[in-house]
Amino acid sequence: MAIEFSKYHGLGNDFILIDNRSSSTPLITPEAAVKWCDRHFGIGANGVIFALPGDNGADYTMRIFNSDGSEPEMCGNGIRCLGAFLAELEGLSRTKDHYRIHTLAGVITPQLMDDGQVKVDMGLPRLLAEEIPTTLTPADSKVINQPLEVAGKTWDVTCVSMGNPHCITFVEDVAAIQLESIGPKFEHHPVFPQRTNTEFIQVVNRNYLKMRVWERGAGITLACGTGACASLVAGVLNDLCDRTATIELPGGLLEIEWSEIDQRIYMTGPAERVFTGKF
Numbered sequence: 001m002a003i004e005f006s007k008y009h010g011l012g013n014d015f016i017l018i019d020n021r022s023s024s025t026p027l028i029t030p031e032a033a034v035k036w037c038d039r040h041f042g043i044g045a046n047g048v049i050f051a052l053p054g055d056n057g058a059d060y061t062m063r064i065f066n067s068d069g070s071e072p073e074m075c076g077n078g079i080r081c082l083g084a085f086l087a088e089l090e091g092l093s094r095t096k097d098h099y100r101i102h103t104l105a106g107v108i109t110p111q112l113m114d115d116g117q118v119k120v121d122m123g124l125p126r127l128l129a130e131e132i133p134t135t136l137t138p139a140d141s142k143v144i145n146q147p148l149e150v151a152g153k154t155w156d157v158t159c160v161s162m163g164n165p166h167c168i169t170f171v172e173d174v175a176a177i178q179l180e181s182i183g184p185k186f187e188h189h190p191v192f193p194q195r196t197n198t199e200f201i202q203v204v205n206r207n208y209l210k211m212r213v214w215e216r217g218a219g220i221t222l223a224c225g226t227g228a229c230a231s232l233v234a235g236v237l238n239d240l241c242d243r244t245a246t247i248e249l250p251g252g253l254l255e256i257e258w259s260e261i262d263q264r265i266y267m268t269g270p271a272e273r274v275f276t277g278k279f
């Protein structure tokens with residue numbers, strides 16, 4: 001059976017989007033997603049995202065498979081792409097500029113802005129070790145600037161969950177990090193029972209951070225929305241940045257705010273359709 005898809009990207013973090021509104025079961029399996037994401041033998045993407053019917057009063061449900069077939073709780077760049085995809089699917093029948101999306105990380109709300117950007121209410125960051133999850137520290141404590149031994153070196157890490165796990169390290173120069181070799185060692189470190197996404201951050205000033213990321217289940221990507229949100233939170237917790245900052249990723253810029261008013265994280269960035277097809 002041929003399945004229609006749309007290919008989107010958010011700052012080069014790219015996804016295959018599937019209109020799954022007629023069923024609560026994803027139209028393809030995790031094994032098929034691995035093949036679809038293959039850049040030589042498939043369509044090529046960092047993940048496959050399904051637009052499913054809404055649950056618990058939400059407008060829609062998002063599910064996502066990483067390019068290795070694993071299922072993460074959330075995806076920041078992906079949910080901006082999903083917002084743009086849903087607006088495209090609804091076409092002239094669209095009545096609102098935002099969607100309440102049920103995800104494994106709770107309800108997340110992307111809002112389509114007049115300038116074409118998508119602003120997302122990403123919810124509250126989670127900081128306790130048991131919420132990450134990590135065994136680095138007692139379950140009811142936060143992991144802020146704690147030593148972690150990886151590849152024979154001690155790294156001072158801060159852990160934040162945006163529904164999915166992130167381990168953040170502040171470095172002098174992100175370009176000097178050997179991401180391809182060190183990334184997998186963080187991802188599969190025994191202190192992270194559900195593996196982890198790994199971000200390296202260079203503080204340019206209190207409102208501008210440079211980031212490189214190794215994603216759980218996808219490897220090096222050009223951008224990670226949840227990672228950018230988690231990194232801003234880590235920067236604030238370490239008093240290295242303000243609560244509003246631009247994050248520079250290899251694929252472009254994201255604007256992130258940790259609101260003092262409601263303590264929620266707001267992420268603003270682009271979502272672009274590249275092409276559509278049948279597979």
Ligand SMILES: N[C@@H](CCC[C@H](N)C(=O)O)C(=O)O
Binds near residue numbers: 073076197215216
């Ligand atoms: N690229 C995404 C995150 C996708 C999920 C991640 N690989 C995980 O397994 O948690 C983003 O933009 O947030």
